[in-house]
Amino acid sequence: MCLTYTKAAALLWLMWLQLSGTSLGYQTSRRPAKIVYRGDYRPPQDVRNAGGFWPSGKYQDDALAFSIPRHMEGDDVSIAAPNSTENWTTAFVSVSDNVTTAARHGHWIYTIRATPNMLDPNPDNAPETEIFALGGIQWTQVIGYQFLDTARQKRTKFLRSPDYRRDSFQGTAVTLLVPSGFYRDEGLQAAVELMNRSQVGSLVGWTGKFPLSFEPLAPRDKVPFWGFPPKFHCPLPFLEPSHALNDVDMLAAADYLVQERPECSSDQQDVNEQQALSKMHDLLEVAVWGLPTTGFLRQIIEAEEPIKRVFETMVQDDGICALVEACESIFDGNIEMRQYQRGFRKFCRKSKDIRACAHVKDVELGFELSDRYFAGTYDRVGVTISGPKGKTAFEIGTGLSRGFKQWFPVNVRELGGEKTLSLTDGPLDMIFTATGHAFGSTNDAFLVENPLEVLLRGHCVGSGYGAEVKQFNNLLAWWQHDKSSTIAQRTKPQKVATLRVDASDWVTRPPCHLIDELHVHFSMSQPHYAVEYVMPALTFGVGRRIVLAKNQQHGPALTPRIDLGRSFGASVVSLRDLDVVQVVEEAKNGTLHQSHWKLESLSFWGRCADSGKVVHMDKWNEVKEALGPSGMWSGRIDINDWHG
Numbered sequence: 001m002c003l004t005y006t007k008a009a010a011l012l013w014l015m016w017l018q019l020s021g022t023s024l025g026y027q028t029s030r031r032p033a034k035i036v037y038r039g040d041y042r043p044p045q046d047v048r049n050a051g052g053f054w055p056s057g058k059y060q061d062d063a064l065a066f067s068i069p070r071h072m073e074g075d076d077v078s079i080a081a082p083n084s085t086e087n088w089t090t091a092f093v094s095v096s097d098n099v100t101t102a103a104r105h106g107h108w109i110y111t112i113r114a115t116p117n118m119l120d121p122n123p124d125n126a127p128e129t130e131i132f133a134l135g136g137i138q139w140t141q142v143i144g145y146q147f148l149d150t151a152r153q154k155r156t157k158f159l160r161s162p163d164y165r166r167d168s169f170q171g172t173a174v175t176l177l178v179p180s181g182f183y184r185d186e187g188l189q190a191a192v193e194l195m196n197r198s199q200v201g202s203l204v205g206w207t208g209k210f211p212l213s214f215e216p217l218a219p220r221d222k223v224p225f226w227g228f229p230p231k232f233h234c235p236l237p238f239l240e241p242s243h244a245l246n247d248v249d250m251l252a253a254a255d256y257l258v259q260e261r262p263e264c265s266s267d268q269q270d271v272n273e274q275q276a277l278s279k280m281h282d283l284l285e286v287a288v289w290g291l292p293t294t295g296f297l298r299q300i301i302e303a304e305e306p307i308k309r310v311f312e313t314m315v316q317d318d319g320i321c322a323l324v325e326a327c328e329s330i331f332d333g334n335i336e337m338r339q340y341q342r343g344f345r346k347f348c349r350k351s352k353d354i355r356a357c358a359h360v361k362d363v364e365l366g367f368e369l370s371d372r373y374f375a376g377t378y379d380r381v382g383v384t385i386s387g388p389k390g391k392t393a394f395e396i397g398t399g400l401s402r403g404f405k406q407w408f409p410v411n412v413r414e415l416g417g418e419k420t421l422s423l424t425d426g427p428l429d430m431i432f433t434a435t436g437h438a439f440g441s442t443n444d445a446f447l448v449e450n451p452l453e454v455l456l457r458g459h460c461v462g463s464g465y466g467a468e469v470k471q472f473n474n475l476l477a478w479w480q481h482d483k484s485s486t487i488a489q490r491t492k493p494q495k496v497a498t499l500r501v502d503a504s505d506w507v508t509r510p511p512c513h514l515i516d517e518l519h520v521h522f523s524m525s526q527p528h529y530a531v532e533y534v535m536p537a538l539t540f541g542v543g544r545r546i547v548l549a550k551n552q553q554h555g556p557a558l559t560p561r562i563d564l565g566r567s568f569g570a571s572v573v574s575l576r577d578l579d580v581v582q583v584v585e586e587a588k589n590g591t592l593h594q595s596h597w598k599l600e601s602l603s604f605w606g607r608c609a610d611s612g613k614v615v616h617m618d619k620w621n622e623v624k625e626a627l628g629p630s631g632m633w634s635g636r637i638d639i640n641d642w643h644g
Contacts, residue, residue, distance in 0.1 A: 032174050032175075033174045034114050035113065036095040036114045037096055037099045037101075037109060038094070038109075039105035039109055041106040041107065042106075043108060044108070051139055052139040052140075052141070053133070054211070055091050056089060057090070059090055061089075065091045066187025067187045068119070068183060071092045071094075091134060091191060091210065092134060093132075094130055094131070094132065094133075095131050097114075098129050107147055108148075109146050110144075111143045111146075111158075113141045113142075113143055115133075115204055117204050118131050118132065120132075131174055134191055135191075135206070135210060135211065139161075139163055145158075169203065175194070175200075179193065357423065357506060359460070360421045361419070361458055362409075363410040363456060364407045365385070365456055366407050366457065369402055369449065371402055371403040374447075377446035379444060381432065382395045382396055382432070382433045383433070384433065385428055385429070387425060388416075388426035390417065391415065392411045392414035394408060396408065407457075415428075423503040427500050427501060428456075429498055429499075429500050430499045432479065432497045432498070434479065435481070435490075435494070436490030436494070445480035447477070448477055455469045455470070455471075459640075460508060465509060467508055470507060471501075479497050480496060481494035481496060509640055510642035510643060510644065511615060511644040512609070512611060513574055514572050514574055515607055516572050516573075516608075517606055518561070518562045518573070518578075518604060518605075519560070519605050520560060520562060520604050521601070521604070521605070522536065522538075522601070522602055524536060524597050524599055526596065536585060538582060540579075540581060546562055546563075546567055575639055578604070578637055580635075580637075582634040597627055598624060599625045599627055601621050602623055603617060613644060615642045
């Protein structure tokens, strides 16, 4: 029995079925691939000895070698066996995000970590996908390899490359925005400009000129399956259709879990657990090959979202250790499937909706006085926060001036003995006190107004989303101690107000994590002498460029709706994927005009996919950044920048 593959399939299948009813009902299109494949006739030993996959011929001396159309018209044999054509030169090595396509070009199938020097010009939903690795592929990018015999439908065990440098290629992916120069006679110039970009050429051995300089590898005397032909491991597994994950599910789940794994602290993880955890991640990498493919592979956010929900919950309090306990039974070769299912359900039950916020960390209390005249006080103001399991107290300040505002950290350990605040334990009572002085009632009263719009704030454990108490944001009240009391009584703390906070008063920021509609609010200006129309565009991360207007001058703001399917490859998008925004000027008819303009403001609003609520991101209301044909503005969005 081929336990490696059946367990890999079962592992991800069970995970999928247990994820709180999450559905993949919406269709998706292409996203930047993180993993690509190459079919080759050369065995791993030969490719390793060469340092990796090199383009054919002395391409650095041939400007035409940097043309993508020319490469696509080249000899197919040269793709997999470059030495077979003596005069062929190209600056590219062909790969694909479709393992079936890659398998047509050689029996050895190499699984490779994608990097930004790999250009993916394919349109959405392309049935055949060829990706072009500019300058080649280093051997240290190869995750592993496998030998396929298509005639007998057999294959070897998928083997990890011991030379794979995971840490060097964290988070890398192909480039979707292919410069137009690669389609004209400007391929060499476009190639140099691409390699000179930050975090592109530096990842793959760029020294300022071609060819690339691949990292030398130390000799290895013994590596499994270097020989040819290898021993066959087992026939291809075929699961029942109702039990099988599709290729999209497999790739997205395995890739995310392998790359984003948290680590347990040393005192919580013994040697056996470390070994089990290591085996689990090996198994997840093998899972990419756990099922025969039925279509082209692609990364999609819908497949990643449920996996994120599970892992972000497990990360809290080193929860990965519980995952190890639930998955250790996988590695016993005699284990019964029903016993394995029981163990893995134990893990799946620990997963919760990412929007659930049962525990809050980094709790702070906000206090603000009105800016009106006489709103300050000479008193000493303090607060005691009382909960079902304890209380904590601290001083806010003495002699507070009007307009005073400040955030104060709350010692939640004193409230319940834990490092996080449990919202399910019961309500919190905040008792504010004022200690008077010996100078009579002068300015004793102080005006509390709209305390920073938020009374309490923190972060949900697991998701990292902001958690806030905003029910008192319309508060406007004079607070003061009893001025009719004696001096001795006034100089002792007196209660001036009590505010109660229930679990239902906490709201998350943002109020959702998936949106199905996104709009941008964009405004620009130009000097009065400017006559050129500009074509402003923006991108999110490595996504496709979005043209905001084809002919725009200073004037009314733009509020276009963004096509999520084209920009992100999904009809529903996670707010976490809207992390980096870039604004540039798009070329018109292949030419950048010498126009001058200024980005005045940029904001976004979206519609929550589950509730229809509206979320806003408006921290860039005053950008005022001068741009032009060669300028670019970029900014980063934190998940807590979104609000309802």
